[in-house]
Amino acid sequence: MKIVVCIKQVPDTTEVRLDPKTNNLIRDGVPSIINPDDKAGIEAALRLREANEGATVTVVSMGPPQADVALREALAMGADEAILISGREFGGADTLATGTTIAGALKKIGYDIIITGRQAIDGDTAQVGPQIAEQLGLPQVGYAEDIRIEGEYAIVKRQYDDCYHIIKVKMPCxxxxxxxxxxxxxxxxxxxxxxxxKEIKVLGYEDLKDMYAEGTIGRTGSPTNVAESFTKQAKAKGTLLTGLTVDEAVQAIVDKLDERHLI
Amino acid sequence: MDFELNKTQLLQRELFRKFAEEEVKPLAKEMDEAEELNPELIEKMKKLGFFGIPFGREYGGEGQDYISYALCMEEISKADASSGVTISVHTSLYCGGVNEFGTEEQKQAFLRPCVDGTSVGCFGLTEPGAGSDAAGVQTKAKKEGDHYVINGSKIFTTNGGFADYTLLFALTNPELGTKGMSAFVVPLHAEGVDISANIERCGIRAASNVVIAYENVVVPEFNRIGKEGEGFKIAMTCLNGGRIGIAAQAVGIAQGAIDETIKYVKERKQFGKPIAAFQNTQFQLAEMQTKVDAARLLVWRAAATKNAHGNYISQAAMAKMFASDVACQVTRECVQLMGGYGYCREYPVERMYRDAKITEIYEGTSEVMKIVVSGGMKLK
Structure with a gap:
């Protein structure tokens, strides 16, 4: 069983600030980490390998050459193999082009189960994983909290708003x-x-170009344009009313709303 | 000349740093107060290889060098100096001695379990009457047939409370003084071994530090490391290497105190602005960081020389003498910058201030370091 984990190297957003003038992320001096959801994916894959004899874990990342260190970290955690999808032609991709690029590479790499993080802490789109599944025509289960293997099926515990779903899905998935x-x-x-x-295999444009229809990758394959990004302004300080009984409190709120002609 | 860590060392430092931040730091205060290390913490560190860094993979060690080891010591000690010294005594003094002077069979028997994360080692040289003057050792090992019978007492044995083995120094020929001293691996569960409660101390209170009495303890001849009479040389060699670990510990304590102080001075407001805005704060911190960087470079130089099998003895002594002094100065100044809060147990610099002092004392006092360094200067 070949388990492939897709990971993304992201800036540690606990230490990221926005440039107040340009509204771009200030990346200088910000450490890069493996996206937390993806890192949980690596751990889950390693546990699946431990529980299923003969299973292997391949970690794949799409990114600039600096993403090497994220893949080394995955190897140091115990992954068997690491592959970097990297090339100028892939740059400037939105989630659609990213999904296309990774899906193309995965066809070459081969897989029984693909695990991706739910979403990355830098973009928070949660789109790339499902897009890879769609591009590859695979069944997908999102928001996994637990995975185990039974024969040719994966049994996944999916988190939902107020309950869990236990989903049986046939591999590949x-x-x-x-x-x-x-x-x-x-x-x-x-x-x-x-x-x-270990050697990290790099798949560049030349290795993968046959996998893509014209104009589907990189900037040209990306219909999304970010018009603007900005930091939310802090809300004005509210008014704190204390020491009121319930009835007084209700009346005070109603008075305030009335005063502003909101009711 | 290369002042950069390589990629492997950088990622290892990342591991040590993250582990220290997530696993060690949250426990440091309570372990200090309880005067006991958290056993689960020790197990976690053993599992990740922190107890076998500079030893061969063929013995179950990590196969890394003394730079990696120094990085581990600094990062762990940044969070908790007690956890740091636990690793250092085990690594440099016990394992270092068995690794350097043990036979292949002895390494398989006494090094392997201690570097593969199973067991912990300690070091028995110091006695109530033999501190800096290690030649004053009174513990005796009498040969009887194919074994030795050991009698005596060792004090200030770090890790002794929970270690499995000690590298013990005893006189096999009392008439010859230091030339009559030999080294033995003694399992601490052996009959006749009596281990005291933790000795109450000013700093590194969470570390185990005990008196161990040996009464008619029988060890096979196989457990003697090196030849009879080589004990003093073995002990001194272990301590030379140990100084790299302790110097790195001192750098860690100092850097940890600076990091905590920087956080504080940015938040603390007096006279209408953060105290980080005052030039005194800035200059103090600049001076401290310069000293810590200098100390770190001395540590790395000694470690690199040891890796290259060069003569690192003076370098390690300089590193320890300088780094321990820096640790004491820096922690004192950090408490001062934080004022009353720095003196309170709520903030870790108070503990770091107490922990720093021992680095000027153990594994050779600063005065002994000066003897070692001046001895290498051919003054006589």
Missing amino acids: LITALSQLAEPRYMTVHGIADAYA
Whole structure:
């Protein structure tokens, strides 16, 4: 069983700020991390490998050459193989073109289960995983909190607003992981040295161009344009009313609403 | 000359840093107050390989070098110096000694379990009457047939409360003084071994530090590391390497205190602005960071020389002498910058201030470091 985990290297948004003038992310000096949902996906894949003899874990990332360190981290956690999809032609992609690019590469790489994170903390779109599934014509289960394998099926516990769904899905399939899916293990000291001794396979445009219809990847394959991004302004300070009984409180709120002609 | 860490070391530092931040830091205060390390924390560190960094994969170690080890020591000690010294004594003193002087069979028997994450080691040299003057050791090992019988007492044995093995130094020929000293691996569960409660201390209170008494403890000849009479040389060699670990610990304590202080001075407002806006704060921190960087470079130099099998003895002594002094100065100034809050247990710099002092004392006092360094300067 070949488990493929798609990961994205993202800026650690707990340390990110927006440039107040340009509204772009200030990336200088911000550490890069594996997107948390994706990292849970790696952990889930490693546990599936441990529970299913003969299974392998391949980690795939699309990004600039610097994404190498994210793949090394995945190897140091215990992944068997890492592949980087990288090339200028893939740059400037929106989620559609990204999904197309990764799906094309996955056809070449091969898979039984594809695990992606639910969404990345930099864009928060939650679109790429489902788009890969659609492009590959695979059944997909999102928001996975637990995955196990039974024969040729994956049994997935899917988080819902007020309940769980237990879904039986035939492999090959795609599952999107929540960060609650599995607490990621740490790398080990020697695992890091081993990760750097391994080769990371790079798939460039030349390796993959046959997989794509013309104009479907990179900037030209991206119908989305970001018109503007901005930081939400902090709301004005509210009024705090204290020491009122319930009836007084209700009356005070009604008076305020009335005063502003809202009721 | 290369001042950059390589990619492997950078990612290893990332691992140590993240682990220290997530797993060690939240426990540091309660472990200090309880005067006990959290056993689960030790298990986690063993599992990730922190207890076997500079030892061969063929023995179950991590196969890394002394730079990686120094990075581990700094990052863990940034969060908690007690956890740091636990790793250092185990790694440099116990495992370092067995690795360097043990036979292949002895390494399989006594190094493997300690570097593969199963067991923990400690080091028994210091006695109530033999501190800096290690030649004053009184513990004796009497040969009887194919075994030795050990009698005596060791004090300030770090890790002794929970370790599985000690590298013990005892006189096999008391008439010869230091030349009559030999080294033994003694399992601490052996009959006749009596381990005291934790010695109450000013700092690194969570670390285990005990008195161990040996009464007619029988160990096979196989457990003797090196030849009879080589004990003193082995002990001194272990301590030379140990100083890299302790110097890195001191750098960690100092850097940890600076990091905590920076957070504080940005938030704390006095006279209408954050105290980070005052030039005194800025200059103090600039001076401190410069000293810590200098100390770190000394540590890395000594570690790199040890990796290259060069003569690192003076370098390690310089690193420890300087870094421990820096740790004491920096933690004192950090408490000062934080004022009354710095003195309170609510903030970690108070603990770091207490923890720093020991780095000037153990594994050779700063005065002993000066003897070592001046000894290498051919002054006589």
